[in-house]
Amino acid sequence: MMSSFAKPMTDGTARATRRPTRRKARGHVSGLGLLMMAPALIMLLAFFFTPVALTGVFAFTDLSTSTGIGRGTFVITPTDLRQLRDRGLTEDEALAISAATYSVDDAGLAAARAAGADAAFVDQIAERLTGESYEDQRDFERVLRDLPAAPRSPRAIKSAAEAFGQSVLNRRHETRDALAAQLDATAPDLSDAVRDMVLDASYTGAVFTTENFTRLATQPETGRLIANTALYVGATLSVFNVGLGLFLAIVLFYMPKPVTGFFSTVWLLPRITPVVLYTIMWKWFTWEDGFLPILAEQVGLPSFNYMKGSVVTAWMTMISVNGFIGASFGLILFSGALRAIPVQQLWASEVDGATRLQQVRRIILPQMRWPILFVTAYQTLSLLSSYEQIWLTTNGGPGKTTTVWALEAFKTALSNYSGNLEYGMGAAMALILVVVGLALSIIYLMIFKFGELVSRPKIEF
Amino acid sequence: MTILDKPVRLGLGAALLSCCAVSALAQDYTITVWSGGTGDDSNYRYDAIGMAAEILEREAEIRGEELNITVESQAWSGWDDFKQAFTLAAEAGNAPDILVSGHEDIGPWSEAGLIVPIEDYTFFDVWPLSSIYPNLIDVASYNGQIWGVPQDAEARVMYWSIPALEAIGWSAEEIESLPARVESGEFTLYDMLDAVKQMQDEGVIEAGMGFGPRVSNGPDYWQFYQSFGGEMADPETGKLVVDTEALTGMYQFFTDAAEMGVVSDTHLGTEWDSWHQNAASGNYGVWHGGTWHYAQWTNQFGLEDFFGTVQYTLIPAGDENGRANSITHPLVYLLTSAASEDEAMIAAELIAIASEPRINALHAVKSAHLGISEAETLVPIYADDRWLSAASERLAPHTNAIPNNSDFGTYWTAMFDGLEASWTGVTSVEDAVSEVEANVTQALGDDVIVR
Numbered sequence: 001m002m003s004s005f006a007k008p009m010t011d012g013t014a015r016a017t018r019r020p021t022r023r024k025a026r027g028h029v030s031g032l033g034l035l036m037m038a039p040a041l042i043m044l045l046a047f048f049f050t051p052v053a054l055t056g057v058f059a060f061t062d063l064s065t066s067t068g069i070g071r072g073t074f075v076i077t078p079t080d081l082r083q084l085r086d087r088g089l090t091e092d093e094a095l096a097i098s099a100a101t102y103s104v105d106d107a108g109l110a111a112a113r114a115a116g117a118d119a120a121f122v123d124q125i126a127e128r129l130t131g132e133s134y135e136d137q138r139d140f141e142r143v144l145r146d147l148p149a150a151p152r153s154p155r156a157i158k159s160a161a162e163a164f165g166q167s168v169l170n171r172r173h174e175t176r177d178a179l180a181a182q183l184d185a186t187a188p189d190l191s192d193a194v195r196d197m198v199l200d201a202s203y204t205g206a207v208f209t210t211e212n213f214t215r216l217a218t219q220p221e222t223g224r225l226i227a228n229t230a231l232y233v234g235a236t237l238s239v240f241n242v243g244l245g246l247f248l249a250i251v252l253f254y255m256p257k258p259v260t261g262f263f264s265t266v267w268l269l270p271r272i273t274p275v276v277l278y279t280i281m282w283k284w285f286t287w288e289d290g291f292l293p294i295l296a297e298q299v300g301l302p303s304f305n306y307m308k309g310s311v312v313t314a315w316m317t318m319i320s321v322n323g324f325i326g327a328s329f330g331l332i333l334f335s336g337a338l339r340a341i342p343v344q345q346l347w348a349s350e351v352d353g354a355t356r357l358q359q360v361r362r363i364i365l366p367q368m369r370w371p372i373l374f375v376t377a378y379q380t381l382s383l384l385s386s387y388e389q390i391w392l393t394t395n396g397g398p399g400k401t402t403t404v405w406a407l408e409a410f411k412t413a414l415s416n417y418s419g420n421l422e423y424g425m426g427a428a429m430a431l432i433l434v435v436v437g438l439a440l441s442i443i444y445l446m447i448f449k450f451g452e453l454v455s456r457p458k459i460e461f
Numbered sequence: 462m463t464i465l466d467k468p469v470r471l472g473l474g475a476a477l478l479s480c481c482a483v484s485a486l487a488q489d490y491t492i493t494v495w496s497g498g499t500g501d502d503s504n505y506r507y508d509a510i511g512m513a514a515e516i517l518e519r520e521a522e523i524r525g526e527e528l529n530i531t532v533e534s535q536a537w538s539g540w541d542d543f544k545q546a547f548t549l550a551a552e553a554g555n556a557p558d559i560l561v562s563g564h565e566d567i568g569p570w571s572e573a574g575l576i577v578p579i580e581d582y583t584f585f586d587v588w589p590l591s592s593i594y595p596n597l598i599d600v601a602s603y604n605g606q607i608w609g610v611p612q613d614a615e616a617r618v619m620y621w622s623i624p625a626l627e628a629i630g631w632s633a634e635e636i637e638s639l640p641a642r643v644e645s646g647e648f649t650l651y652d653m654l655d656a657v658k659q660m661q662d663e664g665v666i667e668a669g670m671g672f673g674p675r676v677s678n679g680p681d682y683w684q685f686y687q688s689f690g691g692e693m694a695d696p697e698t699g700k701l702v703v704d705t706e707a708l709t710g711m712y713q714f715f716t717d718a719a720e721m722g723v724v725s726d727t728h729l730g731t732e733w734d735s736w737h738q739n740a741a742s743g744n745y746g747v748w749h750g751g752t753w754h755y756a757q758w759t760n761q762f763g764l765e766d767f768f769g770t771v772q773y774t775l776i777p778a779g780d781e782n783g784r785a786n787s788i789t790h791p792l793v794y795l796l797t798s799a800a801s802e803d804e805a806m807i808a809a810e811l812i813a814i815a816s817e818p819r820i821n822a823l824h825a826v827k828s829a830h831l832g833i834s835e836a837e838t839l840v841p842i843y844a845d846d847r848w849l850s851a852a853s854e855r856l857a858p859h860t861n862a863i864p865n866n867s868d869f870g871t872y873w874t875a876m877f878d879g880l881e882a883s884w885t886g887v888t889s890v891e892d893a894v895s896e897v898e899a900n901v902t903q904a905l906g907d908d909v910i911v912r
Contacts, residue, residue, distance in 0.1 A: 398727035399885030419544035420870025
């Protein structure tokens with residue numbers, strides 16, 4: 001029996017013998033390979049494609065707190081009737097729909113018995129109230145409660161009352177048909193068009209719409225958000241993630257090894273510190289009575305809450321908070337790339353009398369082009385979608401001056417003071433972020449000439 | 462043939478039956494309560510439910526039933542995280558049974574089916590619910606149904622530093638008559654700005670500290686909209702109203718205040734603790750907050766002589782269109798649809814008991830919120846509280862509430878965004894107002910009236 005390990009070997013031999021058609025042979029999908037890849041594929045499906053697909057679907061709905069996330073129910077409320085009057089429902093029709101009559105008759109008594117009301121109670125209703133009718137549910141309930149055999153529980157009284165009632169208002173129905181049947185019983189004279197209009201309006205769940213995108217395209221706030229996001233990503237990327245990261249990597253490259261090790265660890269701290277702890281440290285650092293304001297006071301500079309006290313310092317804080325995390329990423333990557341530069345080139349340049357600056361300009365930077373592009377690309381994408389540190393520090397303030405697209409999407413969909421969470425709108429904003437991210441990825445892949453990177457080496461090893 | 466003889470079998474049967482009988486009598490319930498916006502002074506928001514459970518258990522015991530109620534409570538200090546947690550938990554099926562939240566949540570949550578009308582589980586014409594002020598019951602109603610039981614009332618107040626007013630030459634009579642002058646509309650918001658500017662110019666109050674408004678979003682800011690004649694909802698149709706003139710007046714007022722240098726243009730977003738500290742230490746000339754802040758300042762922030770150092774009035778009128786006003790923002794006990802029928806019955810009974818004057822007075826006095834019924838004001842601990850009596854008399858009669866409307870959140874968010882944008886100088890007042898108008902009409906269409 002052939003073990004699965006034998007398979008690649010036979011493949012290898014086959015490839016060697018059939019050299020001209022090698023490309024086709026490589027296209028063969030090995031079962032083991034698929035098995036090994038399965039966890040990654042499942043993860044990709046579960047944590048990337050499904051959320052993106054769901055975001056895509058939700059983006060075209062008006063899903064919000066008031067529609068709920070699940071399937072909606074059907075209920076006609078006084079608010080619906082008020083809104084429908086704007087769309088042509090007449091006063092009489094509204095009155096017919098909202099009218100409630102509770103009449104004690106045989107049908108009602110039978111319904112009450114069927115609903116499981118206490119027999120003695122129903123008998124008493126039959127005996128004392130037959131023929132009576134009431135306009136108001138609360139009045140009827142009060143009369144029922146006065147009966148000696150009335151149950152103690154409000155729920156039991158209410159369900160007994162409902163057996164005699166015909167009100168369609170404020171009654172939740174699982175299906176449109178169920179509500180339609182009730183509506184037909186309450187207001188049989190409605191025309192079909194009006195009836196359908198009422199039933200349509202009674203749906204409490206979310207519906208599909210392109211409204212979110214129209215709103216985003218036309219509201220003036222969108223422009224401000226885009227400008228803020230561009231400033232945030234651009235500044236953090238250029239000053240910290242690439243600029244500072246590269247500067248640190250080069251400085252550390254020229255330092256003795258133990259020093260390099262120590263400083264690399266120190267620069268890693270922002271990245272490995274838990275976000276909440278890290279942001280609290282920034283608060284201690286920048287708030288009134290924090291380190292920076294006290295220091296500023298000592299040297300006679302304006303001393304105030306730097307994190308939220310002015311638009312300029314808020315931006316500086318926000319960019320620094322995120323930048324120091326990104327800088328360590330650049331530092332690691334650039335340090336690795338620097339070590340790959342053949343040290344002989346540097347020695348040779350030193351023999352020629354090159355200064356450090358000349359070495360950096362003529363030897364190091366040209367060879368660092370690829371890692372710099374990579375850090376730029378990777379960090380653009382992660383900065384575009386990051387909001388946690390901003391949320392925990394400036395929270396987009398003062399005013400909305402430091403609010404970026406991702407933070408606004410998060411607040412719209414998941415966190416706001418008035419509690420009216422607009423999931424659909426938030427999803428639309430997130431979808432745009434995904435689309436922008438994908439577009440940028442493609443552009444970066446083209447810049448990197450990704451095809452060349454992954455093509456087979458010209459020399460066979 | 463059986464192994465056991467008849468008496469033994471009978472005895473076992475009886476024992477088994479009695480076990481069943483006992484277990485049928487003993488009812489165990491776990492009621493979970495989540496309470497938003499709850500700080501150190503407002504523990505009775507959920508502790509009252511615990512006390513009610515004890516009373517209900519004793520009542521059951523007297524009736525010969527065994528009822529065991531475990532109350533599990535969670536307090537949330539903020540609002541954003543609380544509302545997020547509840548809505549997500551409810552969608553995931555993990556919601557608590559009882560919720561303490563602002564009445565404005567009734568609109569969206571009832572439409573989504575996350576809460577159930579509490580009037581289905583309890584009678585509002587029976588004591589103690591029958592004794593609650595009818596206007597508070599209205600605040601807890603939506604679509605013709607009562608969804609919650611108001612837990613407290615409050616008023617939002619303009620506070621004035623008496624020493625600072627004296628330092629700029631106000632006589633005792635002038636300070637004394639200020640509430641009346643504010644109420645009649647004679648003393649406006651702009652008069653206030655002039656006074657705090659004078660305080661700063663004369664060095665009584667530090668620059669930028671003359672006026673200390675609330676530091677974050679909240680119902681307070683709608684008071685300034687009303688000060689300039691704004692109406693939140695049309696009483697006839699119930700539709701939301703965007704009064705552009707009033708919004709302009711309100712935004713302009715805060716922009717002017719920032720330009721005069723009596724408040725910084727980045728004041729929004731200041732930490733609450735530092736605001737409280739400044740308010741309690743008399744660092745602000747004038748500031749506004751809630752009646753309940755009195756409890757925080759006197760208990761936690763070291764304010765000793767409140768009545769000797771602080772004058773309190775309604776929020777003054779802004780111009781001749783508006784009026785001096787105050788907003789009450791009752792929190793309400795809500796029943797969620799996560800509770801089973803039995804649990805909802807128990808929970809509703811607990812809420813009713815917790816609303817009894819003596820228990821509710823504990824919450825009112827400790828947290829400096831106003832009572833919910835006439836009877837509560839007669840409970841000695843409440844009646845003896847100088848601040849509550851004073852606030853009830855001077856402020857409460859002039860309060861109104863924000864509307865229960867599932868779309869109000871959209872309007873609210875847009876209004877506050879506009880305020881922030883114009884206050885910080887990111888946009889002009891006109892642009893901010895037209896942005897609000899555009900956002901709200903775009904989102905709500907015919908359901909909003911623009912004036």
